[in-house]
Amino acid sequence: MTGRRPQASRVVGLGRPVPLSAILGHHRRGPADPTHRRIGTGWLRASRTPEGPVLLKLAPLADGVRADAWGPGAEWAIDQVPRLVGADDDPSGFVPRPEHPPLVEALRRFGSYRVGATDLVLEALAPACLEQVVTGKEAFRAFRLLTAEYGEPAPGPTDDPGSAAFGMRLPPTAEVWARVPSWKFLAAGVEQRRSRTLVRAATRATALERTLGRDSAAVDAALRSLPGIGPWTSAEVRQRAHGDADAWSIGDYHVGKGITWALTGEALDDDACTEVLEPYRGHRFRVQQLLALMGLRPPRRAPRMTLPTHTPYATRGRS
Incomplete structure (x- = not known):
């Protein structure tokens, strides 16, 4: 300690x-x-x-x-x-259109929200790889189990049972992620497609950190040059590590439907969502987050996805 x-x-x-x-x-x-x-x-x-x-x-x-x-x-x-x-987030130029009253209200209520940046690329990329093509619960469980086994206790009063920080852990290093055995990934519910992507990314960690400070298109191209990393994973990383206010979660199972439902009254696909968001180019992730803060989401008409009990998991499109 x-x-x-x-x-x-x-x-x-x-x-x-x-x-x-x-x-x-x-x-x-x-x-x-x-x-x-x-x-x-x-x-x-x-x-x-x-x-x-x-x-x-x-x-x-x-x-x-x-x-x-x-x-x-x-x-x-x-x-x-x-x-x-x-x-460092600049919301100037972001003006909700009058035909989108939920967004007007979101900005009124959450006008102090800004898109932050961690400046730590692998920290954002590793869990994003685990979250590809599976439900959040599955991915969160995998990240928790792998961090518990391969991370380390965080500095500070994390070994003091009376501290609010008790038990907190650091995420694994790039070197450790790269050496996690495939059977350990499988034990955490991570099939080879996702584990292979994460291990490859970990071996390129130094190069990935050099994407900081580049423009959004260059960062996206660099991330997507790695096998297994597509538009969704790139966006999830740029949102967090680079503070990219335009990196909306394209390819997500829920996000496009949620945005279009909030702004048009219909839950539509990503192509339609891209069209709806076009007037907000430069701020599309800001739109996503402001609407999420409002708690706006389409009504459920079917049971939640069940968690698979076997691997590999069925692909649902996110990469």
Whole structure:
């Protein structure tokens, strides 16, 4: 344990309230994710920075956030907090159209929302690979099991049963992801298609981190040059690691239907969703998130998908 006292602390003034749950909740892979934890109105986040492991604690203030950090990556994480909570996101030019009243209302209610960036590509890519072609519950379980076995305890008071950070873990390193045996992936419910994609990506981790700072099209091309990574996976990574406000989740089983239902009253396919979103080019992921914050989704007309009990799983189109 690094100790109970933070190794770095800072108050980050942004001139606006920061909706931490809307921003950091997008990085949490299910309620039992050992790398992210909500504590009241604040959040704990365990990650691997270029300077080493860190446990970051964020608490909202009236016009910004307070950040505390433990571990070798503490200073890096503290310096990166403004980008993490969306300080570099520019919503100018985003104007909901009058024919889309739910989006007008979403901006009114959640106008302080910004698209954040972690600046950590593999951290976003590894769980996205696990989430391809399966339900969220399956993917979250796999990430939790693999992180429990191959991650490490996060720095800070994570071994103190009285601490809110008790039991939090770091995600596996690129080197560890690349060496996870195929049978261990299978034991976590991850068939070869997904595990092979993740292992290949882990071997290219250094090159992937160099995509930071590039424009969206270049990042998308670099990510999709890897076998097994398609438009959906690329978008999921760019949303989180690069803070790409345009990277909507094309190819997702639910997202396109949800957006079109909210904006047109009909649950339509991705081609139709792309057309509906065209006036918001540059802000299409912002639209997705604002509508999600409103809780708008089509009514269910069928039972939820059942979880498979065997592998490999049936493909449902996400890659």
